[in-house]
Amino acid sequence: MEKTFEVIVVGGGFAGVAAVRALGRAGVEVLLIDQNNYHQFQPLLYQVATAQIGVSDVTRTFRGMFQRYRSATVLTARVAAVDVQAHTVTTSDGDTFHAQILVLAAGAEANYFNTPGAEENAYPLYSVTDAVRLGNALVHALDAAQRQGSGSGGVHVVVVGGGPTGVETAGAIAENFKYVVPKYFSNDVAARSSVHLVDMVPSVLTPFSDRNKAYATRRLRQAGVRLKMGSGVTEVRRDGVDFADGASLPSQIVVWAGGLKAGTLIAQSGLPQGRGGRIDVNPDLTAPGTTGVYVLGDAANMTDSRGEKLPQLGSCAQQAGKWAARNILADLKGGRRKPFAYLDKGYMAMIGRGAAVAEIGRKRWQIQGPLAFLAWLAVHVVLLSGKRQRVSALISWADDYLTHSRSHVVLGGPDRG
Incomplete structure (x- = not known):
C-alpha cells in the first residue's frame, strides 16, 4: 500500500x-x-x-x-x-x-575517473564512515611502523586532489606527523613519515587567487607537505601511486579527494x-x-x-x-516559483595551525593567515547543526591549538583484513 x-x-x-x-x-x-x-x-x-x-x-x-x-x-x-x-x-x-x-x-x-585501482585501494572522504575508516587506517599504519622500530620506512600518505578538501586533509595529516605523532609514537616514526599532495593541475586551490594559492603552497610546505602538481594519477596500487609522467610514489594510504x-x-x-x-x-x-x-x-x-x-x-x-x-x-x-538567487559568500580553506585562506563575497575580498583562520572557525561554528556540536567543537579546537593533544579516539576494527 x-x-x-x-x-x-x-x-x-x-x-x-x-x-x-x-x-x-x-x-x-x-x-x-x-x-x-x-x-x-x-x-x-x-x-x-x-x-x-x-x-x-x-x-x-x-x-x-x-x-x-x-x-x-x-x-x-x-x-x-x-x-x-x-x-x-x-x-x-x-x-x-x-x-x-x-x-x-x-x-x-x-569520482575516480576510471583510474585503475583507485576505487579498490584509495580512501574517499565523503561520509562519517569514510572518516572513521581513514582514521583507523592511519592508526594501524602508525602502530605497524612503531612495531618495526628503526627499520621502518615510516607512514607514507598520498592525498589526491588539490582542492579545499585535499589541501585541508593533507595539512591536517602533516601537522599530526609533525606535532602529534612524536607525543604518542617514537620520534623515529614521525621523522620517517611523509605526506604528498598530488594533482594533475599545476597548483593547489584552483578557484582561488594567485596570491592565496602561493600562500597555501608556502604554508603546506612549511607543515611538511610535499607537492607534486601537473601530472595526473594513472594507477593507485596497495603500495603506491603511479603518474602520467612515469613517476611513482610509495604509500600505505591514498586519500582520494579528486572530485x-x-x-x-x-x-x-x-x-x-x-x-x-x-x-x-x-x-x-x-x-x-x-x-x-x-x-x-x-x-x-x-x-x-x-x-x-x-x-x-x-x-x-x-x-x-x-x-x-x-x-x-x-x-x-498555486503561486509562482522564483529563480534561485544565490548569496555568494566566497571560498575558504584551512591549511593548518593558525593558517587559512579566504575570499569573501562576490568581490572576493582576500584574507590570509590568522585572520582567515578565525573567519574559517566562525563560519564553520555557525554552520554546525546544534549548540552541543558547536560548543564541543570549539573546546576540541582550543585544546588542539594549545596542546596538540588528541583526546578523541578513532573507533573501528582491523583495516583491510
Whole structure:
C-alpha cells in the first residue's frame, strides 16, 4: 500500500535538511528518507579522520533536529528507486511512498575517473564512515611502523586532489606527523613519515587567487607537505601511486579527494545528466522535463541569475534547500516559483595551525593567515547543526591549538583484513 505525503525529500545533507526545516515550519507534511538516521557535517570529516574532533561533533540525529515540527517524518532506509513521473520513492525494503512534490537531494560519491585501482585501494572522504575508516587506517599504519622500530620506512600518505578538501586533509595529516605523532609514537616514526599532495593541475586551490594559492603552497610546505602538481594519477596500487609522467610514489594510504559525481540513484532516475553526472536544473531548481520534481545540492548543477555555475559548497546547498522550500510552498498554494538567487559568500580553506585562506563575497575580498583562520572557525561554528556540536567543537579546537593533544579516539576494527 502506498503512503502519501505532500513532499518527499530524499537525502539529509545540507540541502535536504534546510528544505525539511522550512517545510516543517510551514506545517507541510514532509517525509525525509535517508540511509542514516543522522545528518553529517561533511566539511569537517577530515578532522574526524585526524582525531581533532569527535564523530558526535559532526553528527546530529534527524529526529532531534526536526522534533519541533509535527508535520515532518523521518524514515531511515536505503532508497532503491525513484519514479520522477509518478513521484514515487521505493525503498530496499519494498515500501513505496508517493508525494505531490519530490525533492532529490541524495548527495554524491567519489569520482575516480576510471583510474585503475583507485576505487579498490584509495580512501574517499565523503561520509562519517569514510572518516572513521581513514582514521583507523592511519592508526594501524602508525602502530605497524612503531612495531618495526628503526627499520621502518615510516607512514607514507598520498592525498589526491588539490582542492579545499585535499589541501585541508593533507595539512591536517602533516601537522599530526609533525606535532602529534612524536607525543604518542617514537620520534623515529614521525621523522620517517611523509605526506604528498598530488594533482594533475599545476597548483593547489584552483578557484582561488594567485596570491592565496602561493600562500597555501608556502604554508603546506612549511607543515611538511610535499607537492607534486601537473601530472595526473594513472594507477593507485596497495603500495603506491603511479603518474602520467612515469613517476611513482610509495604509500600505505591514498586519500582520494579528486572530485565527486552524483550517486547511483540520480544515474538511474532517468533524468538527463550533465557535468559530474549531476542534473542541470532549471533556474527555479526544478528538474528539466518534469513537473513537481526538485534536485538540490551535490546532485544538481545549479546556476545563478546570470547563468554562471554555482559551487558545490555546503552553504550553496543550504541556501538552495531553503529556496526550494519557498518554491514548493508556492506550488502547493498555486503561486509562482522564483529563480534561485544565490548569496555568494566566497571560498575558504584551512591549511593548518593558525593558517587559512579566504575570499569573501562576490568581490572576493582576500584574507590570509590568522585572520582567515578565525573567519574559517566562525563560519564553520555557525554552520554546525546544534549548540552541543558547536560548543564541543570549539573546546576540541582550543585544546588542539594549545596542546596538540588528541583526546578523541578513532573507533573501528582491523583495516583491510
